[in-house]
Amino acid sequence: MTTVMEKKTETGRLVPGTPLLEVRDLHVEFKTRDGIAKAVNGVNYSVAAGETLAVLGESGSGKSVTAQTIMGILDMPPGRVASGEILFRGQDMLKMSGEERRQIRGQKIAMIFQDALSSLNPVLSVGYQLGEMFRVHRGASRKEAKAKAIELMDRVRIPAAAQRVGDYPHQFSGGMRQRIMIAMALALEPDLIIADEPTTALDVTVQAQVMDLLAELQAEYHMGLILITHDLGVVADVADKIAVMYAGRIVETAPVHQLYANPAHPYTKGLLRSIPRLDQKGEELYAIKGLPPNLLKVPAGCAFNPRCDAATDLCRTETPALHQVMDKDGAELAGRRSACHLWKETLHG
Amino acid sequence: MGRFVARRLLQMIPVFLGTTALIFFMVHVLPGDPVAAMWGDKAADPAQLAAKRHQLGLDQPLLQQYVTYMGHLLTGDFGTTMGQRKVIDVISAAMPVTVRLTLMAFGVEVVFGVLIGLFAGLRRGKAFDKGTLVITLLLISIPVPVLGFLFQTVFADQLKLVTPTVQDSMNFGQLLLPAVVLGSLSLAYVARLTRTSIVENVRADYMRTAVAKGLPRRRVIGTHLLRNSMIPVITFLGTDLGALMGGAIVTESIFNVKGVGNAMYHAINQSDGATVSGFVAVLVLVFLAASLIVDLLYAVLDPRIRYA
Known part of the structure; x- marks a missing residue:
């Protein structure tokens, strides 16, 4: 395998134990017709390289809003970051320019969304959408981008990748589409992947396959992973630690097995x-x-x-x-x- | 794809026969006797009239006339006008003018309609968006003749930028004002359609993905947003191309453009069946070809549509 699969250079690595991403006292509000909705009220969490943090909570607990704020894809307005810091490798991303943040998105931090069918562009082939990462961020030619796309599809075990690279999202099954989303997130070997309910829209049998693949690739690339879910079953096998959110706040954090055995x-x-x-x-x-x-x-x-x-x-x-x-x-x-x-x-x- | 095109081409045959037949019969029931009209105010000798009728084939049953006409049409013979000119010559003189006018109007409509719609959609709820909605509604409400006279008054009489009517029907500069008038209604529709489509798509999940991929804004909008938003607009544009050529009749008469509209107007006045039918036959073909091209383009734009 060529460059995509190569391990990161030592200079790119962090000292073990230093958080890759640290969210400090984050407050996010939404302006609504009825007043200000406080979606995130002082969230703190951190992820180290190679570590998996599961963020658990019901709908409306602020887990996705926190993730979107980290990613810089929150709709603003109506959303607004009221206060807090999001440190990526020690630098506050909330103080960066739009262009600096864009350079981080996709290259350093990537995101996987819940519904792969609506999250992929319906009118562009998956090969184009995968290759776009290399064309935009690495200046690859169309031909090189296509080769990279096939390589990525192989990597996430999509059968007959070379034949399917020109197919469109609707021509794939749900599990295969989510693999494509994973491949897209992995494309530029980011330091951190945020997966927002990556298996919720999938069949139970496919859920396990996708989750295993994600965990395996994460270990291989030594990436940090923030796994957002409301499904306690998904979390148990893959997460190192869990943060439970309720009404925009973290109510409990614990190493995964301790939380299951003995909640506080x-x-x-x-x-x-x-x-x-x-x-x-x-x-x-x-x-x-x-x-x-x-x-x-x-x-x-x-x-x-x-x-x-x-x-x-x-x-x-x-x-x-x-x-x-x-x-x-x-x-x-x-x-x-x-x-x-x-x-x-x-x-x- | 090949089968789809073949089927669509076959479907054109009944549509073509139907429309031409309809026009042929409608011209026949128009009041007034075209042969008698040739003599003007002079009273014609009935024997002369009968001879003329026989010469033109007008003494035969109507259905027979239609079959004869279609037979000639298939060999490329469009027949002769009441004034003994070849219909094909009249068409080939008028058609380039109208095609030119229509394409100019179409260009104005596409370029400005899409651009205005795009910016309005991206700035939803802001002043530009609200202004666009009001002005386009106004354009849609004003009848074309009123708009035509308004433009003539402002640009020709007041500002003296152009002549009120077109002197040279093949001059691009002189055709610009009629083209803007002709395209303005469609421009308003295109702007509104584009705006709505942009507003719908800008919040789509795949747009969020495109931003999360770290793509520059120009690419997010140009590649991901526009590709999806143009699908309904293209459908409209396809049918509109034919409608514009038909709509040119009114605009051409306002600005005295010697195009299809002008020629058709005179032909209808003279109950000149061969000329009217000939123009309609050509317009129907243009319309059918345009809608076929749009349907094919549609499949290119939206891969979810498959033709079998």
């Missing part, structure tokens, strides 16, 4: 309980009561308090900080934080 926030606990399990056959499925809050009118105190069984008066008045979570002996659990006043009771009780 009532919302996470509720999410985990609501997964259907075979041993509960015949029993009623658990559902968190109530609905996610209206972003125009987020409840005072903890945004989750109206839906929480354990809520106290404190929860209704004071917004909880993102507490460091400790084990029973008072030792800090690395990477574990919970935005719950009652994290101790939730975790140990």
